[in-house]
Amino acid sequence: xxxxxxxxxxxVPAFAFFALFAALPMILVIxxxxxxWDGLGTPQLNGGxxxxxxLDDSEARASVWRTLLLMVMSWLVQTPIALLVGVWAAGKQxxxxxxSSIFFLPLLLxxxxxxxxxxxxxxxxxxxxxxxxLFLGDPDIALYTVVLVISWQFIPFHTLLYxxxxxxxxxxxxEAATLDGATRVGxxxxxxxPQLRYTIVTSSVLMLVGSLTTFDTVLILTNGxxxxxxxxxPLHMYITGFSGFEMGYASAIAVxxxxxGTALSIxxxxxxxxxxxxxxxxxx
Amino acid sequence: xxxxxxxxxxxxxxxxxxxxLGPLIYLVTVSLRTRSEYLGKGAWxxxxxxTLDNYVTVxxxxxxxxxLNNVIVTVATVGIVVLVAVPAAYAxxxxxxxxxxxxxxxxxxxxxxxxxxxxxPVYLMITRMQLYDTLTAIILPTAAFALPVAMxxxxxxxxxxxxxxxxxxxxxxxxxxxxxxxxxLPLARPAIMTVVVYTSLNAWNGFLFPxxxxxxxxxxxxxxxxxxxxxxxxxxxxxxxxAVTLSVLPIFAVYLIGRRFLLSxxxxxxxx
Numbered sequence: 001x002x003x004x005x006x007x008x009x010x011x012v013p014a015f016a017f018f019a020l021f022a023a024l025p026m027i028l029v030i031x032x033x034x035x036x037w038d039g040l041g042t043p044q045l046n047g048g049x050x051x052x053x054x055l056d057d058s059e060a061r062a063s064v065w066r067t068l069l070l071m072v073m074s075w076l077v078q079t080p081i082a083l084l085v086g087v088w089a090a091g092k093q094x095x096x097x098x099x100s101s102i103f104f105l106p107l108l109l110x111x112x113x114x115x116x117x118x119x120x121x122x123x124x125x126x127x128x129x130x131x132x133x134l135f136l137g138d139p140d141i142a143l144y145t146v147v148l149v150i151s152w153q154f155i156p157f158h159t160l161l162y163x164x165x166x167x168x169x170x171x172x173x174x175e176a177a178t179l180d181g182a183t184r185v186g187x188x189x190x191x192x193x194p195q196l197r198y199t200i201v202t203s204s205v206l207m208l209v210g211s212l213t214t215f216d217t218v219l220i221l222t223n224g225x226x227x228x229x230x231x232x233x234p235l236h237m238y239i240t241g242f243s244g245f246e247m248g249y250a251s252a253i254a255v256x257x258x259x260x261g262t263a264l265s266i267x268x269x270x271x272x273x274x275x276x277x278x279x280x281x282x283x284x
Numbered sequence: 285x286x287x288x289x290x291x292x293x294x295x296x297x298x299x300x301x302x303x304x305l306g307p308l309i310y311l312v313t314v315s316l317r318t319r320s321e322y323l324g325k326g327a328w329x330x331x332x333x334x335t336l337d338n339y340v341t342v343x344x345x346x347x348x349x350x351x352l353n354n355v356i357v358t359v360a361t362v363g364i365v366v367l368v369a370v371p372a373a374y375a376x377x378x379x380x381x382x383x384x385x386x387x388x389x390x391x392x393x394x395x396x397x398x399x400x401x402x403x404x405p406v407y408l409m410i411t412r413m414q415l416y417d418t419l420t421a422i423i424l425p426t427a428a429f430a431l432p433v434a435m436x437x438x439x440x441x442x443x444x445x446x447x448x449x450x451x452x453x454x455x456x457x458x459x460x461x462x463x464x465x466x467x468x469l470p471l472a473r474p475a476i477m478t479v480v481v482y483t484s485l486n487a488w489n490g491f492l493f494p495x496x497x498x499x500x501x502x503x504x505x506x507x508x509x510x511x512x513x514x515x516x517x518x519x520x521x522x523x524x525x526x527a528v529t530l531s532v533l534p535i536f537a538v539y540l541i542g543r544r545f546l547l548s549x550x551x552x553x554x555x556x
Contacts, residue, residue: 004454004458004459004460004463005378005379005460006371006374006375006378006379006460006463006464007375007379007460008375008379008381008383008384010371010372010374010375010379010460010464011371011372011375011376011379011383011384011387011388013367013368013371013372014368014369014371014372014391014431014435015372015387015390015391017364017368017427017428017431018390018391018394018428018431018432019390020428021406021409021424021425021427021428021429022394022397022402022425022428022429022431022432023390023394024405024409025402025405025406025409025425026397026401026402026405028405028408028409029401029402029404029405032404032405032408037408039407043408081300084293084296085296085297085300088290088293088296088297096297099297099301101543102301102304102305103300103301103304104539104547105304105305105308105539106304106308107547107550108532108535108536108539109528109532110488110489110491110506110507110510110531110532111489111491111507112489112491112507112508112510112511113507113510113528113531113532116510116511116514116524116525116528117307117310117311117525117528118307119514120310120314120521120524120525121307121310123521126322126323126327126519126521127327128306128310128327128328130326130327152303152304152307156304157550157551160547160550160551161551164551184290209398212398213398213399213400213401215400215492216491216492216495216507220511220514234400237400237401238400238403241403241404242496247404247407247408250404251404251405254400254401254402254403254404255401257398257400257401258397258398258401261396261398261401262396265396
């Protein structure tokens with residue numbers, strides 16, 4: 001009978017493809033972080049030079065802090081809204097179905113489209129808020145403006161997750177609570193929230209890792225400015241590598257990015273007791 | 285059980301609606317304005333006349349080429365992913381050997397790799413393979429980074445197939461290839477659709493790999509084209525927003541036709 005099972009060859013193309021274009025780059029980036037390379041010639045090993053430089057780089061340190069601030073802010077803004085909108089949209093009423101199909105519209109736009117749209121919208125002279133704050137031009141609020149744009153882009157995705165999960169909560173739980181005289185708020189706190197805890201974890205991991213690796217939005221919106229007010233870690237890596245042509249040093253920053261991302265996912269999963277395998281590639 | 289309308293929640297939903305819809309209304313209305321009206325009038329004043337000139341400007345300014353490139357990249361990426369992931373998922377579910385199972389674990393670990401962190405080595409590899417500034421350069425890494433989610437979705441779906449179904453086919457003398465075609469493909473159809481949607485959206489909206497791996501206009505995809513329009517049009521924001529609107533239309537059409545498919549593809553692997 002075992003001869004009737006598919007041979008390992010069935011998996012070889014997929015494995016080879018993944019190994020070459022996803023796994024090998026992961027190994028190469030560690031190697032490159034120990035080299036000097038301008039992007040044209042051959043990478044030259046230079047020992048731990050990039051790494052000792054990274055420890056003294058105040059701009060890199062500042063960009064790590066900005067990244068952390070961005071992660072915390074976007075989690076704090078997105079999670080409550082996505083949760084509430086998702087639970088609301090899970091209702092069976094016709095009006096809710098119609099409105100939630102509109103709520104999902106930002107999902108159809110590419111990051112580039114969203115960044116360009118918001119840039120036009122917030123443009124200080126001809127945009128929609130002439131005479132208002134400078135938004136992206138004000139170093140003190142530019143990063144918060146980025147959080148606003150990211151929220152517009154990604155809350156719909158997390159709303160979708162919460163809507164699906166809220167629909168899967170057994171109605172009998174609510175019926176029993178109603179018989180016991182529970183209020184609407186009480187039912188939300190004591191039934192909905194506990195039932196959604198795995199979704200909250202999944203959504204949070206996706207959100208945190210997503211904002212850790214935010215790149216194109218900020219590149220288009222501000223290119224890290226004004227000054228370096230929005231230069232977050234992935235952008236710092238990109239500018240160092242592809243504008244400053246210090247690919248070796250940029251690789252060291254990339255490794256930091258991977259370590260932070262992995263540590264973060266493991267921490268959230270551990271802390272929440274979440275065991276099942278889940279992903280973190282999509283979303284912010 | 286009938287419940288009372290929830291007024292505070294309804295109010296909150298309306299505020300949220302305004303926040304979501306406002307920018308989209310701005311997008312479409314400004315794209316229909318003339319440039320002089322955009323510069324002369326406030327954003328919230330009603331225009332004297334609407335115009336499609338901006339769309340003409342965009343369509344004659346290289347948009348067609350970018351669109352075609354996008355279609356090529358998307359179709360090729362989806363083709364590769366489906367072609368390699370379906371047989372591999374079948375092997376993972378039915379072949380208990382070490383090689384297949386270890387390889388699958390490795391691919392799942394790939395879920396944790398942020399693509400951003402690999403652009404420098406990918407750039408190195410692509411230039412060494414003489415593929416820089418080609419559409420192939422975009423397709424290969426985009427497909428590789430779609431594989432973990434694709435494998436996860438497909439294996440989850442094939443694990444739900446009762447073992448008896450596979451065994452009945454084998455007793456009938458069907459080889460693995462027959463089983464793949466006549467059993468796995470039909471049963472995995474919804475999962476394959478999810479993978480197709482997820483991979484298409486990633487490829488269609490991809491920005492990072494095209495940014496780093498291509499340069500010339502002939503290999504420019506839509507997302508980069510939009511960014512380039514920004515420099516090209518300068519203050520001609522209505523034309524830029526017309527280009528943005530046009531870039532959304534194909535996916536909007538898919539949304540109208542198959543909302544369920546699109547949304548399930550978006551949450552591929554995370555929905556459960």
